[in-house]
Amino acid sequence: MDAHVTYKDIGVSLSGHVGVVEIRRPPHNYFDNALINQIGEAFEAFDRDPKCRAVVLCADGKSFCAGADFANRPATGAANESGKHLYKEAIRLFRTKKPIVTAVQGAAIGGGLGLALVGDFRVTCPEGRFSANFNRLGFHPGFGLTCTLPRLVGQQKANLLFYTGRRVTGEEAVAIGLADVLVPLAEVRQAAIALATEIAQSAPLAVMSTRETVRRGLADAIEAATERELVEQEWTRKTADFKEGVKAWAEKRLPDFKSA
Numbered sequence: 530m531d532a533h534v535t536y537k538d539i540g541v542s543l544s545g546h547v548g549v550v551e552i553r554r555p556p557h558n559y560f561d562n563a564l565i566n567q568i569g570e571a572f573e574a575f576d577r578d579p580k581c582r583a584v585v586l587c588a589d590g591k592s593f594c595a596g597a598d599f600a601n602r603p604a605t606g607a608a609n610e611s612g613k614h615l616y617k618e619a620i621r622l623f624r625t626k627k628p629i630v631t632a633v634q635g636a637a638i639g640g641g642l643g644l645a646l647v648g649d650f651r652v653t654c655p656e657g658r659f660s661a662n663f664n665r666l667g668f669h670p671g672f673g674l675t676c677t678l679p680r681l682v683g684q685q686k687a688n689l690l691f692y693t694g695r696r697v698t699g700e701e702a703v704a705i706g707l708a709d710v711l712v713p714l715a716e717v718r719q720a721a722i723a724l725a726t727e728i729a730q731s732a733p734l735a736v737m738s739t740r741e742t743v744r745r746g747l748a749d750a751i752e753a754a755t756e757r758e759l760v761e762q763e764w765t766r767k768t769a770d771f772k773e774g775v776k777a778w779a780e781k782r783l784p785d786f787k788s789a
Contacts, residue, residue, distance in 0.1 A: 546729035555590025559598035569621035582729035587632035594641030616755040632721035643672025651708040657699030665694030667774030669761035673751035
């Protein structure tokens with residue numbers, strides 16, 4: 530690990546053969562280009578560190594990641610350019626070489642769900658909440674979820690989650706294959722580290738070789754998906770539905786969409 534590197538929004542440490550990347554924007558850990566860039570830098574540094582064999586991505590706060598903070602983000606204009614940079618940073622995460630375990634202790638919403646699915650495995654708890662809420666907000670899914678979500682839960686279940694924006698509990702996430710391990714809230718991070726440690730006990734070169742085979746073409750497919758997603762997000766973000774969806778979400782009510 531590059532010992533001299535410090536980060537503004539994440540904490541990075543190495544315990545035995547497990548690297549830990551902690552998002553530090555509590556309570557909801559909203560993401561932006563800068564945060565995804567820092568996570569990418571940390572993942573790539575762990576790839577260069579022969580002592581690291583597996584990585585845990587976790588978060589400080591109530592939520593794992595509640596997605597983008599639309600209340601403080603432009604809805605049009607610069608949003609498309611920002612999205613281009615964001616998705617380029619996201620693709621970096623999928624191109625790293627070492628297995629990743631994600632610790633989801635609370636909400637993984639919208640793009641935050643996309644970030645959770647960067648991991649090879651997810652550890653969660655009954656309080657975990659998973660939602661691809663884009664359509665409920667009035668725009669198109671992003672962060673490669675149109676590729677990653679069907680891969681985990683199947684196309685039909687993914688369609689249901691996209692179209693409804695429903696929240697999936699930790700128990701249901703494990704039942705449908707969206708998460709892999711269910712533990713009490715207080716044990717999520719340690720369980721994620723334990724799983725990463727178990728992975729790290731296997732031969733590291735063999736693990737990385739196997740991971741490359743089973744994920745072959747995945748990063749390229751996600752890159753292609755994000756190109757389509759961004760085009761669709763650009764125009765759907767300009768609609769009255771998007772404005773109403775974000776407003777309704779902030780006011781914790783059902784949106785009153787008017788478009789035909």
